[in-house]
Amino acid sequence: xxxxxxxxxxxxxxxxxxFFHANGYIGPFEVYTPDEAGALLTAIRCQAHDRxxxxxGDSALNYDRHLDIDELSQHVLQRRIVDRVACLxxxxxxxxxxxxxxxxRGQAPTGWHQVESYMVGGSPMLEVTERQPGMxxxxxxxxxxxxxxxxxSCLRFVxxxxxxxxxxxxxxxxxxxxxxxxxxxxxxxxxxxxxxxxPDWMPDESDIVSVETKxxxxxxFTAKLVHGSMPHTVRKARVGLAARYxxxxxxVYPKTASFxxxxxxxxxxxxxxxxxxxxxxxxxxxxxxxNARGMPFRPLIEEAERGAx
Numbered sequence: 001x002x003x004x005x006x007x008x009x010x011x012x013x014x015x016x017x018x019f020f021h022a023n024g025y026i027g028p029f030e031v032y033t034p035d036e037a038g039a040l041l042t043a044i045r046c047q048a049h050d051r052x053x054x055x056x057g058d059s060a061l062n063y064d065r066h067l068d069i070d071e072l073s074q075h076v077l078q079r080r081i082v083d084r085v086a087c088l089x090x091x092x093x094x095x096x097x098x099x100x101x102x103x104x105r106g107q108a109p110t111g112w113h114q115v116e117s118y119m120v121g122g123s124p125m126l127e128v129t130e131r132q133p134g135m136x137x138x139x140x141x142x143x144x145x146x147x148x149x150x151x152x153s154c155l156r157f158v159x160x161x162x163x164x165x166x167x168x169x170x171x172x173x174x175x176x177x178x179x180x181x182x183x184x185x186x187x188x189x190x191x192x193x194x195x196x197x198x199p200d201w202m203p204d205e206s207d208i209v210s211v212e213t214k215x216x217x218x219x220x221f222t223a224k225l226v227h228g229s230m231p232h233t234v235r236k237a238r239v240g241l242a243a244r245y246x247x248x249x250x251x252v253y254p255k256t257a258s259f260x261x262x263x264x265x266x267x268x269x270x271x272x273x274x275x276x277x278x279x280x281x282x283x284x285x286x287x288x289x290x291n292a293r294g295m296p297f298r299p300l301i302e303e304a305e306r307g308a309x
Contacts, residue, residue: 008079008083008086008087009079009083010079010080010083010084011083011084011086011087012026012084012087012088016087017087017088020088020220021134022159022160023157023159023160023209023225024157024159024160024161024162024163024221024222024224024225025157025159025211025219025220025221025222025225025227026084026088026219026220026221027211027213027217027218027219027220028144028211028213028214028217028218028219029080029084029217029218030080030216030217030218031078031080031081031143031216031217031218032143032215032216033216034214034215034216036216037143037144037145037146037215037216038145038215040071040075040145041145041146041239043069043071044065044069044071044072044100044145044241047069047071048062048065048069053068053292053293054067054068054292055067055068055270055271055272055292056266056267056270059264059266060264061099061261061262061264061266062099062100063097063098063099063266064097064098064099064271065098065100066095066098066243066274066291067272067274067288067291067292068291068292068293069291070291070293070295072098072241073274073291073295073297075098075143075241075243076095076098076243076274076276077274077276077297080218081141081143081218081220081243082245082276082277084220085139085141085220085245085277086277086278088135088136088139088220089135089136089137089138089139089245089246089247090132090135090247090278091277091278092247092248092249092277092278092279092280092281093245093246093247093248093275093276093277093278094245094246094247094248094250094252094273094274094275094276094280094285094287095243095244095245095273095274095276096126096244096245096246096250096252096273096285097242097243097244098241098242098243098244099241099242099244100239100240100241100242101142101229101239101240101241101242102237102238102239102240103152103153103229103232103237103238104232104237104238105232105233105234105235105236105237106232106233107153107231107232108231109153109228109229109230109231110153110228110229111191111192111193111228112158112166112192112203112226112227112228113167113192113226113227113228114161114162114165114166114167114169114192114223114224114225114226114227115167115169115223115224116137116138116169116222116223116224117169118169118223119169119170120256120259120260120261121259121260122170122172123254123255123256123259124254124255124256125252125253125256125259126138126246126250126251126252127250127251127254127255128249128250128251129249129250129251129282129284130247130249130282136162136222136224137246137247137250138222138223138224138244138245138246138250139220139221139222139244139245139246140220140221140222140223140242140243140244140245141218141219141220141242141243141244141245142155142218142219142220142221142240142241142242143216143217143218143240143241143242143243144213144214144215144216144217144218144238144239144240145215145216145239145240145241146215146236146237146238146239147212147213147214147215147236147238148212148213148238148240149212149234150210150212150230151230151232151233151234152230152232152233152234152236152238153229153230153231153232153238154210154211154212154213154229154230154238155210155211155213155219155221155227155228155229155240156208156209156210156211156227156228156229156230157208157209157211157221157225157226157227158203158207158208158225158226158227159207159208159209160207161203161207161225161226162222162224162225162226165197166196166197166198166201166226167192167195167196167197167226168195168196168197169195171194171195172194173190173191173192173194173195174190174191174194175190175261175262175263176190176191203226210230223244245276248275248278248279248280248281248282248284248285249282249284250284251284251285252271252273252284252285253268253271254284256268257269271286272286272287272288273285273286273287273288274287274288274297275287275297275298276297
């Protein structure tokens with residue numbers, strides 16, 4: 001661990017870093033108490049319908065609401081997340097995307113999938129300009145705002161699968177409206193089976209791990225790890241919040257003025273990245289200093305650092 005990591009209040013131990021590199025994920029660990037997670041979920045639900053400041057306007061997709069909802073602006077800067085991500089990606093970090101994942105009773109499992117560049121329409125959303133040996137180039141922090149048990153569509157992973165490709169993410173997927181939650185193996189209307197390098201590949205059962213989480217707990221994983229979720233079989237809804245991070249060396253939307261996903265075309269004109277840790281010595285991306293309602297991002301970082309001293 002470097003000297004830069006030593007002052008981080010929520011750093012991963014060397015054993016945890018080793019576990020991550022072997023398995024592709026780490027956690028769960030507590031970010032919020034269950035009561036705090038419930039309050040965050042309530043705040044999000046109260047504000048999510050107001051899209052007047054959302055960068056993607058009236059889109060039904062829930063991307064990047066951290067850029068207009070104050071509570072989510074604070075969430076992406078959470079030291080309990082950022083300190084740990086910094087141990088895996090390095091100290092200079094951007095949050096480039098957030099999104100919600102909700103499941104209700106009767107909804108099918110999310111099929112296995114694997115991405116790194118987040119290719120869409122033949123263009124990458126993420127372009128790596130500098131690789132560090134043995135380090136991932138992106139990270140998802142998936143925080144449960146409700147319980148996520150095996151019956152409530154908890155995440156599952158194929159341990160160690162981030163070390164090779166099982167899917168061709170440069171391929172083309174067909175969107176199937178109406179199958180988002182009903183077709184087993186679907187990824188919200190897409191079937192990643194279409195991208196399998198070996199059409200007959202299925203993970204070994206001994207490599208599959210299902211990770212249950214309590215409200216307020218977080219899992220870190222690289223999206224290159226083959227992952228999915230269980231079916232949802234109980235009445236209570238499951239809500240997860242994904243915050244996605246990259247080193248500042250990664251170009252975000254490098255050749256993408258717009259992209260089409262889940263039946264919608266979205267412009268990246270108003271997209272911005274949040275510098276959540278360290279410095280940006282590359283200058284590849286647009287950095288936003290405050291959210292759309294005027295809440296500054298940098299003072300939140302400084303305040304969190306003071307609070308951890």
